[in-house]
Amino acid sequence: MTECKTAGEQCIRYRTAAGLECICYPKREFGTKTAALAVKAGGSTLCYTANGRKRELPMGTAHFVEHMAYHKPWGDAFTTFAKQGAYANAFTDGAKTVYYFSCRKHFASNLELLLSFLQDSVFTPQDTQAEKAVIEKEIQMYEDDANWKTYFQMLRGLYPADGAGAPIAGSEASVREIETEHLYRLYWDFYVPQNAVLIVGGDISAQRIFQMAEKLEGCGEKPERIRTFTQEDEHVEQAEVLQMGLRLPVFHMGFRHVAAEAPSLMRQLSMEFAWDILAGISSDFYAEALQNGWLQDTLSYGFVQAEGYAYSFLRGQGVQYEKVSELLLRHLERLQKNGVQEAEFERIRKKRIGQVLRSLGSVNGCVMGQAELSLMGADLTEAFRLCKSMRREMVERVLQNEFTADKMVLSAAR
Amino acid sequence: MTKRHQKNWRSFFLEGSKFKTDLYAAVFRLPSCRENATKTALLAQLFLLGCKRYPSVQALERKAEEMYGALWDISVVQKGAETLLILSAQTLRCVSKQEVISFLREIWLSPLVQEEAFKQEQVEAAKEKLLQRLALLQDDKRYAAKKSCMELLEGTPMAVCADGYPQDLDKIDGRGLYAYYQEVKERAQLLTFFCGEESEKQTAAELAKALCQEQKEMYSYDTQIKMQPQEVKYGKAEEKIAQSRMAMLFWLQAGTDYETEAANRCAVTMLGGSGDSMLFQTIREEKGLCYYVGAKMIPMANCMLAEAGIAAQDAERAQKETENTVRQLAEEKPSYTKLRQTKSMLLRQLEDAQEEQFSCLDMMVEDVLLGRSAEVQDRKRAIRKVNAAAVKRAAKQMRLSAVYLLCGQEAEQ
Numbered sequence: 001m002t003e004c005k006t007a008g009e010q011c012i013r014y015r016t017a018a019g020l021e022c023i024c025y026p027k028r029e030f031g032t033k034t035a036a037l038a039v040k041a042g043g044s045t046l047c048y049t050a051n052g053r054k055r056e057l058p059m060g061t062a063h064f065v066e067h068m069a070y071h072k073p074w075g076d077a078f079t080t081f082a083k084q085g086a087y088a089n090a091f092t093d094g095a096k097t098v099y100y101f102s103c104r105k106h107f108a109s110n111l112e113l114l115l116s117f118l119q120d121s122v123f124t125p126q127d128t129q130a131e132k133a134v135i136e137k138e139i140q141m142y143e144d145d146a147n148w149k150t151y152f153q154m155l156r157g158l159y160p161a162d163g164a165g166a167p168i169a170g171s172e173a174s175v176r177e178i179e180t181e182h183l184y185r186l187y188w189d190f191y192v193p194q195n196a197v198l199i200v201g202g203d204i205s206a207q208r209i210f211q212m213a214e215k216l217e218g219c220g221e222k223p224e225r226i227r228t229f230t231q232e233d234e235h236v237e238q239a240e241v242l243q244m245g246l247r248l249p250v251f252h253m254g255f256r257h258v259a260a261e262a263p264s265l266m267r268q269l270s271m272e273f274a275w276d277i278l279a280g281i282s283s284d285f286y287a288e289a290l291q292n293g294w295l296q297d298t299l300s301y302g303f304v305q306a307e308g309y310a311y312s313f314l315r316g317q318g319v320q321y322e323k324v325s326e327l328l329l330r331h332l333e334r335l336q337k338n339g340v341q342e343a344e345f346e347r348i349r350k351k352r353i354g355q356v357l358r359s360l361g362s363v364n365g366c367v368m369g370q371a372e373l374s375l376m377g378a379d380l381t382e383a384f385r386l387c388k389s390m391r392r393e394m395v396e397r398v399l400q401n402e403f404t405a406d407k408m409v410l411s412a413a414r
Numbered sequence: 415m416t417k418r419h420q421k422n423w424r425s426f427f428l429e430g431s432k433f434k435t436d437l438y439a440a441v442f443r444l445p446s447c448r449e450n451a452t453k454t455a456l457l458a459q460l461f462l463l464g465c466k467r468y469p470s471v472q473a474l475e476r477k478a479e480e481m482y483g484a485l486w487d488i489s490v491v492q493k494g495a496e497t498l499l500i501l502s503a504q505t506l507r508c509v510s511k512q513e514v515i516s517f518l519r520e521i522w523l524s525p526l527v528q529e530e531a532f533k534q535e536q537v538e539a540a541k542e543k544l545l546q547r548l549a550l551l552q553d554d555k556r557y558a559a560k561k562s563c564m565e566l567l568e569g570t571p572m573a574v575c576a577d578g579y580p581q582d583l584d585k586i587d588g589r590g591l592y593a594y595y596q597e598v599k600e601r602a603q604l605l606t607f608f609c610g611e612e613s614e615k616q617t618a619a620e621l622a623k624a625l626c627q628e629q630k631e632m633y634s635y636d637t638q639i640k641m642q643p644q645e646v647k648y649g650k651a652e653e654k655i656a657q658s659r660m661a662m663l664f665w666l667q668a669g670t671d672y673e674t675e676a677a678n679r680c681a682v683t684m685l686g687g688s689g690d691s692m693l694f695q696t697i698r699e700e701k702g703l704c705y706y707v708g709a710k711m712i713p714m715a716n717c718m719l720a721e722a723g724i725a726a727q728d729a730e731r732a733q734k735e736t737e738n739t740v741r742q743l744a745e746e747k748p749s750y751t752k753l754r755q756t757k758s759m760l761l762r763q764l765e766d767a768q769e770e771q772f773s774c775l776d777m778m779v780e781d782v783l784l785g786r787s788a789e790v791q792d793r794k795r796a797i798r799k800v801n802a803a804a805v806k807r808a809a810k811q812m813r814l815s816a817v818y819l820l821c822g823q824e825a826e827q
Contacts, residue, residue, distance in 0.1 A: 029432040032766050082690040085758045104762050134698065137705035141723050143656035144555050144822075245654035247549035282475040290471055293539075296546045317550055347479040354482030354506050361434030362770065 001210070006381040009360045012206040013379065016214045019194030020118075023379055024206040025366040033107045033202030034367040036100035037114050038374040040197075041065075041190035043168035044094045044306070050189040050223040058177040059163075060135070060170015061186050063092040067131050068183055069099065069121045069191075077113055086110045092168050094155075095306035098371050102364070107202075111209065115198070115216055118191050123183040135175050142169065146250040146413040147315065149242055154254040154313060157239040157409035164309040189223045197374040201366040234407070242413035248296065251321035251412035253328065257303075257310040257402050264305075265378035266394075269352070269386050271303035271312060274398040276348045277340055278332060279314055285331035294320040294327070306375055312402075321412045329408070335399050345392040352387045356380060422602075422629040425618035426782065428609035428774050436610035437771040438514055438617070439502040440522070440625050441779055442602040445633050446497045446571040452544075453586060453594045454490055454497055455578030459540040459547070460532060460591070461488045461501075466524040477517060482506045484514070488521070492576040493783060494714030495636050499598065501625075504771065507610065511617050519624045525595070531588035532595070541583045548580055555659050555820055560719060563661035563818035566647035572663075572715060600630045605782055609771050635783075647816040655822040657705075658726040662736055662818075664718040666711070667811035670784040672796035676760075678711060680800045681808035682718050684748060684756050685709045685739060692739045693720065701735065703728045714780060718812065726821045733817060744809035747802040760797050764790065 001014045012024045041062045048055055069090070070077040081088035086103035088110075099117050103110050142148045156165035169175070193216050200209050236256055260267065279285050279301055289295040296317040303312040316324060359369035360380055369380055430437065444454060468474040478484040486503040501522055503514050526533045551557050567573045604626050608618035666678045686693040686709025697707045707722035724732045748756075767773035768790060781788035 030769050032769055079690055082688060082759070083755060085755075085762055087688075087759070087762070102766065104765055105758075130702070133702045134705060137657070137723065137725075140657040140725075141705050146553065246553045248546055248553060250553075280475070282472055282479055284472075287470065287472040293542055296543070296550060298550070317546065347476060350481075351479040351483035354484075357434055357482075357506055364770075 004379070004381040006384050007357055007360060009381065011379045011381045014206070014210045014213075016193060016210070016216065018216050019192075020213050020216055021197045022210055022213050023197065023199045023370055024204065024209055025201040025360075025363070025370070025380075026204055026206060027201055027363055027366070028203050030202055030363045031104050032102050032363050033104065033200070033204055034100065034102040034363050035111055035114055035198065035200045036098050036367050036371050037117055038096050038098045038197045038199065038371050039118075039191055040096055040195050040375060041186060042093050042095040042097060043166050044163045044309070045186065045190065046163040046166060048189070048223050055185060055189065057182050057186055058170065059166045059174035060168070061178055061182050062097055063169045064131065064135060064175065064178050065183050065186055065191075066090050066092045066097045066099075067135060068123050068127065069117050069187075071122050071124075071127055072116065073120060073122050077116070080113060081110060084109050084113070094164065094168065094304065095375055096371075100367065100371075107204065108208075108212070111200070111212055115213065118193060118196060118216060121187060121191075123180045123187070125180050128178070128180045128183065132175055132178070135169060136172050139169050139172055139175065142167075144244075146242070146244050146246055149244070150250055150252045150411045150413050151313070151315070153239045153242065154252040154409050154411035155311070157237045157411060158254045158256040158311050159309065160235070160237045164311075193217075195223065199367050199370045199374070201363040236407055236409050239409055239411040244413045246414055248317050249319055249321055249412055249414045250315075250317050251324070251410065252313050252315050253325050254311055254313045254409045254411070255403055256407040256409075257305075257312065259308050259310050260305065262307065263376045265373065265376045265382055266386060268303060268305065268376065269383065269390060270394050270398045271402065273345075273348055273352065273390060273395045274402070275301045275303065275312065275314075276351065277344060277395065278335060278399065279328060280348070282347070283331070285328055288331075289324055289327055292320070292323070294318050294324050321410065325408070325410050329405050332399065332403055339396050340392055340399070342392060345395065349387060349390060353384065356384045356387055360384070422632050423604040423606065423622040423626045424782070425606045425608075425622045426778060426788075427615040427618050428607060428778060429612060430609035430771060430774070431611045432769070433609070433771055434507060435504050435771065436507055436509075436511070436514070436608065436614070436617075437502065437504045437775060438518065438621055439500060439607040439775055440518065440621060441605040441607070442499040442598055443605065443633065443635060443783070444497045444499060444598065444602055445635060446492065446495050446574050446576070448574050450594070451497070451574050451576060452578035452582035453591060454499055455576065456537075456540055456544055456583070456586060456591060457595055457598070458488045458490050458499060459544045460536060461521055461525065463536055463539055463543075464526060465521050466526060467520045469526060474521075481509045481513065481517070484509065484517075486517070490576045492574070493780065495571040496783060497574075497576050498779070499602070511614060511620070515617070515621050515624050518621065522625050523627070527592065531592045534588045537586070537588045537591060541586070544578055545580055545583065548577060551577060555653070555655055555657075556721065556723070559659035559661040559818055559820040560721065562649055562651065562820070563663055563719075563816050566649050566816040566818060567663065572712075572717065599627055601633045603632055603635075605779070607775055607778060609774055644815070646814050649816070649818040650821065651819075652821045655820065657723045658729055658822045659820040660722045660724055660729055660732055660818070662720040662733065662814065663816040664720065664740065665813040665815050666716045666718055667808055668716050670786070672786065672792050673799065676793070676796035676800050677804040677808040678716075678718075679760060680753070680756050680797070681743060681805050681812070682709050682711050683760060684752065684805065685718075685743060685809075686720055687756075688759065690755075692743065693736060696739055697722065697732055697735050701731070703732050703735070707732070714784065717815075726819075729819050729821075737814060740809060740812050744806060744812070748805050750802070753800070753802055753805060757797055757800060761794060764793060764797070
């Protein structure tokens with residue numbers, strides 16, 4: 001067990017005998033208790049080896065399992081959470097699936113239920129068929145979401161030959177392909193303690209949680225993902241403009257970065273600093289784009305890394321998306337050439353420290369913030385320390401080495 | 415909570431020592447009316463662009479970053495028959511109170527003005543931003559269906575869109591907008607809120623004093639929207655979308671007291687407030703008609719919005735199922751277990767909201783506008799008191815008022 005204290009907040013970590021990593025943020029002053037179980041399988045988990053055998057799954061399998069994991073031999077876990085006074089939900093992204101609940105009473109029963117997601121979910125052919133109709137409707141809903149569509153089109157452009165660009169929910173055709181055995185395949189291979197992280201926050205006893213988590217038994221070996229995308233195949237493909245009848249075009253600009261062996265917090269934070277300096281609201285790029293009327297003010301950006309892939313993106317709205325992408329590259333070149341001003345860097349450091357402290361300041365902020373760090377083996381207290389110790393040269397190195405114009409894809413919808 | 419009343423401003427303190435941040439909010443109360451909707455929305459956009467001391471978006475953001483990434487905003491919110499212009503900032507506790515107040519004061523009281531008019535280039539930039547924002551909102555099909563549904567209730571404040579109207583923008587210039595700004599300063603009641611440590615409770619009053627200027631006769635406010643006895647309005651449009659969106663509005667039993675609100679809230683939650691709700695279980699799980707379906711109360715409007723994403727050919731069925739579900743709740747007493755679960759869920763939501771600064775603020779604003787005690791215990795007591803008969807009564811008084819369908823491609827097939 002390890003314990004860290006920073007900025008008045010405590011983070012306690014523990015790994016069970018079966019390999020489940022547990023991270024607790026005790027917060028005595030709050031009544032709400034939140035727990036999340038992050039399983040390291042997501043939309044890009046399509047091809048991997050487990051126990052020496054190569055497995056392939058249809059697109060959307062991990063997301064399908066997310067829908068079905070609530071089915072238990074004794075009934076519906078979702079309803080049980082509600083009956084036990086908990087609000088429960090789940091989401092799947094490219095690399096992970098996260099189940100979570102928050103409650104004020106019956107925390108132990110709810111936690112037990114959450115942990116059972118690693119043990120006894122049941123997928124029957126009838127339930128699988130019925131859920132296909134629901135997921136198809138979900139996919140139809142995404143079809144109208146220009147942000148969603150341009151994001152995944154960008155990913156397909158960045159990774160034209162592999163699963164990193166797969167839509168999380170799959171396509172209507174791939175969902176029709178999914179059968180009960182695909183669900184069990186992924187469930188048995190990935191829903192094991194050594195492939196999951198349990199995160200808990202609130203007025204809780206970390207010792208009690210670790211005891212409960214210890215009851216989970218390990219099974220099988222941790223699966224090893226096959227990277228269907230290789231370092232030799234680094235070409236990107238430009239995307240076409242989607243015609244969606246929008247009043248205001250939406251776009252994503254993506255940069256493919258070199259994939260590291262494993263995701264790291266230091267890389268994550270230095271990329272986030274770099275993006276703030278390059279394209280944040282206080283940046284010269286943003287000021288110029290706004291001045292020209294090329295951007296709406298709801299700009300966002302991020303860096304995503306997982307085993308085998310790494311990319312960053314900028315999302316915006318505006319008619320002149322091509323000019324915006326040219327402008328961004330010009331400002332990138334300027335920063336690569338001239339470096340970052342010390343005052344600017346210090347301002348961004350303050351902002352980032354503020355963000356981490358905000359996360360640490362609330363139960364949901366801790367748990368959901370930690371879920372985002374779960375693939376990096378890091379926690380929020382480390383994020384705080386690294387923000388404080390970040391050096392300008394590190395961010396300059398990121399700007400110089402991580403971004404190249406020929407690894408950029410522009411994906412837009414009109 | 416403490417209150418202070420002095421002329422056209424009131425200040426409120428919310429205990430928030432458990433948070434790492436302080437929250438400051440200045441709420442300007444405006445009667446909701448069609449003719450001022452776009453001017454109010456435009457004012458918010460204008461202030462986001464800069465002021466004398468921080469004359470650009472970049473300068474404003476740099477100042478916010480200096481304050482450890484302060485989250486500040488000026489936004490327009492519709493609450494029943496009122497439109498609220500809200501200037502807010504959330505900062506880490508280590509940031510000086512005076513620095514934050516002075517920042518907000520600069521934004522509100524020192525805009526970029528030239529000869530009794532806002533600078534024309536700023537106004538044009540704000541118009542462009544507002545136009546883009548409206549286009550973006552309209553591209554959100556769920557929002558579009560909801561807005562069009564509300565617009566069917568013509569003649570009620572529900573039909574006024576606080577986000578503004580593109581067609582009004584040509585008629586607004588820097589001088590006219592400045593005159594409206596002066597009017598807001600002089601006539602809108604100002605409510606200020608501070609959520610932080612007890613020892614700093616005077617900060618809300620300091621914020622009010624910093625922002626409030628000499629005032630003339632205050633606007634008169636008619637906060638509550640009353641049910642309009644009229645026939646059900648229907649609307650439909652077709653767009654290039656994959657999934658159709660249905661929005662339905664129901665009037666609820668009128669009343670601003672905690673008891674009426676609690677009964678309405680229980681009924682609405684049982685109908686469509688969770689994955690365990692009647693609408694979700696019937697329309698999605700049993701009939702498989704949609705991916706999402708739910709119902710929620712529209713704040714301070716005595717109104718419920720039910721919405722679903724469906725295939726166009728299923729729209730009529732989904733509408734009928736929704737009406738049947740409301741009828742079922744009105745005819746059959748909810749089970750004891752179901753009611754208990756719903757009440758504990760609402761109590762939990764209420765308690766959770768107390769642990770989130772913006773939610774605390776939102777609840778407090780509603781209480782102040784409706785003249786309620788603003789005591790969480792009163793809200794809780796009202797929820798605990800709701801019984802099956804009260805839920806049945808609330809469901810019985812639900813009146814369908816408008817149905818809107820935004821059709822997708824299936825409609826054309």
